[in-house]
C-alpha cells in the first residue's frame with residue numbers, strides 16, 4: 001500500500017529527532033520515495049546527511065537555498081507528495097502550523113501541501129498537556145490534520161507521562177491508514193465511548209466493571225481509518241489511542257456524561273460502547289458510612305443515563321448507537337432499549353457466550369434497528385466494528 005508513494009517527512013527540533021532516521025529508513029524499505037525537510041533547530045539534534053544518505057534526496061532545510069535545481073521546491077514537493085508526516089512535531093511547529101505561520105521551509109511546505117497531513121507531537125508531558133498546545137492541536141484537527149497521539153512512558157527529561165514519540169510501526173500505520181481505499185466516513189464526526197467507569201467509594205475502593213474498552217477502541221480505529229474525525233471518551237484501560245483519534249480520558253460516569261454532553265451537539269454519530277458502572281455511592285465514604293460490627297453499608301444511587309440523555313437531545317440527522325449486554329432475552333431487551341432511549345441502532349452482545357463480550361478480542365453482536373435485525377457471526381472486534389459502521393453509514397444515506 002505504501003509502495004511507490006511519495007512521502008515527505010518533516011523533522012523538528014525535539015529530542016526524538018534521532019528516531020526520524022529509523023522512520024525514514026523503514027519507509028524507504030517499504031518502497032516509498034521519501035523526502036525530508038528539517039527545521040533549523042532540528043539541525044542541532046541530527047545531521048541532514050543521515051537523511052540524504054537514507055533517501056538519496058537532498059534534505060531541505062532552507063527556504064532560500066539557491067544551490068539546487070530551479071523550481072519553487074516548497075511548492076513543487078508539497079504538491080507532489082502523497083502524504084506529509086511531521087515526526088517529531090515540536091510544540092513550536094504545532095503552534096506555527098495551527099496559526100498559518102510559514103517562516104521556515106517546513107512550515108511553508110505544510111501550508112503549500114495538498115495531501116493528507118499527519119502530525120506526531122513529541123514533547124515533555126507538561127508541554128503536551130498545556131491547554132495552549134491542546135487548543136492548537138484541536139485547531140489542526142478541525143483543519144483536517146491527523147494527529148497521532150504521543151505514547152506514555154519515560155521521557156528524555158526523566159519525567160514519566162504522555163509525550164513520547166510513538167513507536168515507528170505506529171507512525172507507519174498512520175501513513176498506511178490514509179491510503180486505505182475506503183474513506184467513506186471522511187468529514188463525519190464520530191463520538192465514541194469506551195471502557196469502564198469508576199465510582200469511588202472512598203480513597204481506596206471503587207465500583208467498576210470488567211470492560212476492557214476493546215470494542216470501543218476497535219470502533220474508533222476502524223472509523224478513523226475510514227476517514228472519520230473521531231473523539232474517543234475513554235475510561236481507564238490498558239490500550240493505546242488508535243492513530244488519528246482524539247482521546248479524552250475520564251474516570252467516573254459523571255466525567256463521561258460531561259465529556260459526551262459537551263461534544264454531542266457537534267457529533268454526526270454517537271456510539272456508546274462504554275460500560276458505565278450503573279451505580280455510584282450516595283455519599284463518599286470519607287464523609288459518612290455506616291460501619292457496624294466491621295461491616296460497611298453503602299447506599300447507592302443510579303448514575304446518569306448518558307444514552308437516554310443523548311436520545312432526548314438528538315439533533316436532526318444524528319445517529320445514536322447504544323450497546324447492550326444481556327444475560328437473557330437479548331433481542332427483546334435490546335429492542336426495548338432502542339425505543340426507550342430513542343436510539344437508531346443497538347449493538348447487542350450476550351454476556352454468556354464464549355468469545356464474546358468483555359476482555360476478548362472477538363465478539364458476536366446482533367445489530368438491532370427499528371426495521372431490521374442482523375446477527376453477525378463470531379469475528380474480531382475490528383471486523384465487527386467495520387460492519388457496525390457500514391450499517392450506520394447506510395442509515396445516514398437514507
Ligand SMILES: Cc1cc2nc3c(=O)[nH]c(=O)nc-3n(C[C@H](O)[C@H](O)[C@H](O)COP(=O)(O)O)c2cc1C
Nearest residue numbers: 012013014015016039041042090091092093122123
Ligand atoms: C535538548 C532539547 C530538547 C528539546 N526537546 C523538545 C521536544 O521534545 N519537544 C518540543 O516540543 N520541544 C523541544 N525542545 C524545544 C525546541 O527545540 C524549541 O521549542 C525550538 O524552538 C523548536 O524549533 P522548531 O519547531 O523550529 O524545530 C527541546 C530543546 C532542547 C534544547
